[in-house]
Amino acid sequence: MATKITMPRLSDTMTEGTVATWLKKVGDKVSEGDILAEIETDKATMEFEAFTAGTLLHIGINEGETAPVDSLLAIIGKEGEDISALLSGGNATEVTESKAETQPTTEKTQPTALPKGVTVVTMPRLSDTMTEGTVATWLKKVGDDVKEGDILAEIETDKATMEFESFNAGMLLYIGIQEGQSAPVDSVLAIIGPAGTDITGVAENFTKGGASAPAATEVTPSLAPVTTTIPVAETTASGRIFASPLAKQIAKDKGINLAQVKGTGENGRITKSDVENFTPSNVTPSAVEVSQPTTDNSQPTTVVKPFVPAGEKFSEEIKNSQMRKTIARRLAESKFTAPHYYLTIEVSMDEAMKSRAVINTVPDTKVSFNDMVVKACAMALKKHPQVNSQWREDAMIINHHVNIGVAVAVEDGLVVPVLNFTDQMTLSQIGAAVKDLAGKAKNKKLTPAEMEGSTFTVSNLGMFGIQSFTSIINQPNSAILSVGAIEEKPVVKNGQIVVGNTMTLTLACDHRTVDGATGAQFLQTLRIYLENPVTMLA
Numbered sequence: 001m002a003t004k005i006t007m008p009r010l011s012d013t014m015t016e017g018t019v020a021t022w023l024k025k026v027g028d029k030v031s032e033g034d035i036l037a038e039i040e041t042d043k044a045t046m047e048f049e050a051f052t053a054g055t056l057l058h059i060g061i062n063e064g065e066t067a068p069v070d071s072l073l074a075i076i077g078k079e080g081e082d083i084s085a086l087l088s089g090g091n092a093t094e095v096t097e098s099k100a101e102t103q104p105t106t107e108k109t110q111p112t113a114l115p116k117g118v119t120v121v122t123m124p125r126l127s128d129t130m131t132e133g134t135v136a137t138w139l140k141k142v143g144d145d146v147k148e149g150d151i152l153a154e155i156e157t158d159k160a161t162m163e164f165e166s167f168n169a170g171m172l173l174y175i176g177i178q179e180g181q182s183a184p185v186d187s188v189l190a191i192i193g194p195a196g197t198d199i200t201g202v203a204e205n206f207t208k209g210g211a212s213a214p215a216a217t218e219v220t221p222s223l224a225p226v227t228t229t230i231p232v233a234e235t236t237a238s239g240r241i242f243a244s245p246l247a248k249q250i251a252k253d254k255g256i257n258l259a260q261v262k263g264t265g266e267n268g269r270i271t272k273s274d275v276e277n278f279t280p281s282n283v284t285p286s287a288v289e290v291s292q293p294t295t296d297n298s299q300p301t302t303v304v305k306p307f308v309p310a311g312e313k314f315s316e317e318i319k320n321s322q323m324r325k326t327i328a329r330r331l332a333e334s335k336f337t338a339p340h341y342y343l344t345i346e347v348s349m350d351e352a353m354k355s356r357a358v359i360n361t362v363p364d365t366k367v368s369f370n371d372m373v374v375k376a377c378a379m380a381l382k383k384h385p386q387v388n389s390q391w392r393e394d395a396m397i398i399n400h401h402v403n404i405g406v407a408v409a410v411e412d413g414l415v416v417p418v419l420n421f422t423d424q425m426t427l428s429q430i431g432a433a434v435k436d437l438a439g440k441a442k443n444k445k446l447t448p449a450e451m452e453g454s455t456f457t458v459s460n461l462g463m464f465g466i467q468s469f470t471s472i473i474n475q476p477n478s479a480i481l482s483v484g485a486i487e488e489k490p491v492v493k494n495g496q497i498v499v500g501n502t503m504t505l506t507l508a509c510d511h512r513t514v515d516g517a518t519g520a521q522f523l524q525t526l527r528i529y530l531e532n533p534v535t536m537l538a
Contacts, residue, residue: 001077002054002057002075002076002077002078002081002083002086003052003054003075003076003077004072004074004075004086005036005050005052005072005073005074005075005076006069006070006071006072006073007039007061007067007068007069007070007071007072007073008039008048008069008073009069009070010039010041010046010048014041014069015068015069016066016067016068016069017039017040017041017066017067017069018039018040018064018065018066018124018125019037019038019039019040019061019062019063019064019065019073020037020038020039020040020045020063020064020167021037021038021063021167022036022037022059022062022063023035023036023037023038024036024037024056025056025059026056026057026058026059027055027056027079028055028056029054029055029056030050030052030053030054030055030056030076031050031053032050032051032052032053033049033050034049034050035047035048035049035050036048036049036050036056036074037073037074040125050076052076053076054076054077054078054079055076055077055078055079055081056074056075056076057075057076057077057079057081057083058074058075058083058087059073059074060072060073060074060075061073061074062120063119063167064120064121064122064124064186065122065186066125066185066186075087114202115193115197115198115199115202116194116197117170117193117194117197118170118173118191118192118193118194118197118199118202119168119170119191119192119193120188120190120191120202120203120206121152121166121168121188121189121190121191121192122185122186122187122188122189123155123177123183123184123185123186123187123188123189124155124164124185124189125185125186126155126157126160126162126164130157130158130185131158131184131185132182132183132184132185133155133156133157133182133183133185134155134156134180134181134182134321135153135154135155135156135177135178135179135180135181135189136153136154136155136156136161136179136180137153137154137179138152138153138175138179139151139152139153139154139269140152140153140172141172141175142172142173142174142175143171143172144171144172145170145171145172146166146168146169146170146171146172146192147166147169148166148167148168148169149165149166150165150166151163151164151165151166152164152165152166152172152189152190153189153190154244156321156323157323158323158325158326160323160444160445160446161444162444163244166192168192169192170192170193170194170195171192171193171194171195172190172191172192173191173192173193173197173199174188174190174191174199174202174203175189175190176188176189176190176191176203177189180319188203188206191203243258243261243263243269243270243271243275244265244269244270244271244272247270247271247272247274247275249442249443249444250272250275250276251270251275252411253442254275256275256278258270258275260278261274261275261278262274321412321413323410323412323413323415324412324413327413327414330475331472333475334472334473334474334475335472337475338391338473338475338510338511338512339510339511339512340472340473340508340509340510340511341508341509341511341516341519342470342506342507342508342509343506343507343509343516343519343520343523344468344504344505344506344507345504345505345523345526345527346502346503346504346505347502347503347504347505347526347527347530347531348491348500348501348502348531349369349486349501349502349503349530349531350500350501351531351532351533352369352372352530352531352533353486353501355372355533355534356368356369356372359427359428362428365428365431366431366435367427367428367430367431368431368434369462369486369503370406370434370458370460370462370483371427371430371431371434372427372530372533372536373458373460373481373483373505373530374404374406374419374422374430374434374458375422375425375427375430375529375536376526376529376530376536377404377422377456377458377481377526378402378404378422378423378425379423379525379529379536380522380525380526380529381402381404381423381455381456381522382402382423383522383525384518384521384522384525385398385399385400386398386513386514386515386518387456387478387479387509387514387518387519387522388400388402388455388456388478389455389478389513389514390455390476390477390478390513391476391478391510391512391513396513399455401420401421401455402421402422402423402455402456403418403419403420403421403422403453403454403455403456404418404419404422404454404455404456404457404458405417405418405419405451405454405456405457405458405474405477406418406419406434406437406438406457406458406460407457407458407459407460407471407474408437408438408441408442410441410442410444411442415441415446415451416451416454416457416474417437417438417440417441417446417450417451418450418451418452418453418454419433419434419437420453427536437450454474454477455477456477456478456479456480456481457471457473457474457477457479457480457481458480458481458483459471459480459481459482459483460482460483461482461483461484461485462483462484462485462486462503463485464485465485466484466485467484467485467487467504468482468484468504468506469482469484469506470482470506470508471506471508472508473508473509473510477510478509478510478512478513478514479507479508479509479510479514479519479522480507480508481505481506481507481508481526482505482506482507482508483503483505484503484504484505484506485503486501486502486503487501487502487503488500488501489501489502503530505523505526507519507522507523
């Protein structure tokens with residue numbers, strides 16, 4: 001008797017899964033323990049084994065498609081077995097040729113099946129919060145041969161720019177989303193198949209779960225995104241440099257103009273090694289390079305600005321990235337749903353400065369003032385768990401674990417990597433972890449798991465010379481601490497005016513969960529730890 005296989009729940013938080021790759025096709029024999037497919041969850045891509053032997057009679061979720069847990073994934077049974085009863089009672093749209101229906105209308109009818117060997121590649125869901133993606137760069141053009149594992153494109157999500165590999169081999173027959181364009185997850189990204197295959201109507205009539213995908217304009221050879229007339233670096237028709245994300249980041253850190261670098265990768269693509277081995281030549285500058293400070297101890301970021309002659313008006317339009325759109329949406333939601341209020345204190349940092357100087361004499365140890373603030377916050381949150389909370393309409397969640405998010409500025413906006421169980425970490429461990437996560441953030445290598453689960457957030461603009469500021473709460477947290485610069489100024493100690501070093505801290509609280517007195521008590525405890533760092537060792 002045939003058996004229905006449903007989308008499994010492969011993690012405790014998984015509500016839907018995406019089929020990354022089918023390792024079996026309809027008609028294949030399946031043994032118990034065989035890997036049926038690779039399924040992408042909210043945390044990882046995992047192999048899914050068959051617990052039933054037989055023949056794969058039906059696939060309910062195609063590669064690249066996303067479906068809720070318990071949706072019909074496949075049917076396994078005896079070869080030739082009638083599965084119509086199972087399909088009629090299934091909870092997924094049936095995609096086999098035998099059940100395909102034509103619409104009784106004068107419009108173009110839907111094809112009953114894809115042409116042989118043709119695969120429709122859709123916009124992948126590359127992060128847990130991704131709803132749409134932007135094609136940053138196409139690494140293949142229509143007519144190019146594609147091998148399994150080749151990088152098809154660089155996709156910009158709400159969190160990072162990631163390389164998207166092809167799981168199929170063939171010729172790139174169609175591009176559905178142009179460079180710089182955005183489209184929802186599951187939109188038709190490309191079509192791959194045998195050379196010369198007629199794919200008329202495939203993109204327009206391709207369906208996801210029974211709903212027609214947005215129509216896309218077929219790309220003609222004249223719109224192929226790669227030009228070959230540039231003598232040094234390959235660029236797209238829009239002037240985009242043809243380089244990997246890591247190569248771009250290294251070039252930015254080193255102040256290298258990618259237009260001067262010769263790419264040795266596929267289709268002239270600039271790789272990491274090309275940038276690292278680049279030797280600058282005497283080239284007439286067409287831009288002004290300006291150094292900007294960073295949010296950690298790394299070298300200042302070099303920003304290349306266009307040269308504008310005096311007296312000329314000049315403006316440029318920069319398309320909003322997926323990260324920028326997400327930041328705008330989430331901060332607006334936080335500001336206008338959570339009733340913010342702010343508490344500010346001034347903390348003496350004289351003892352912290354002495355302690356840090358002593359700690360950093362230990363070999364291979366580098367602790368920043370921000371690391372000390374993070375450690376102090378973690379310990380204060382253990383004493384005041386109400387600040388370490390989350391608001392829900394039906395309940396208030398008090399977290400007794402401390403996961404502190406540290407805001408890091410990157411090129412496209414702001415990301416918040418998370419230090420899990422921060423209260424259990426030493427100062428040196430916090431310092432090493434923050435440095436590692438900040439580096440990953442700037443190279444766009446943070447994984448979704450490294451940005452999830454914060455219970456409190458620290459934002460530091462002190463290295464930019466900002467004395468004090470207020471932050472918007474990073475929901476679902478109930479509070480965020482804004483850290484200003486350490487200032488040398490006259491202070492009163494024991495009735496005498498002396499030179500001291502102070503730092504301003506501002507706590508933004510969600511009044512639904514944190515009352516004013518609770519926030520004030522948290523800041524008092526935080527002050528004790530920072531003004532007497534030895535107490536953090538108790």
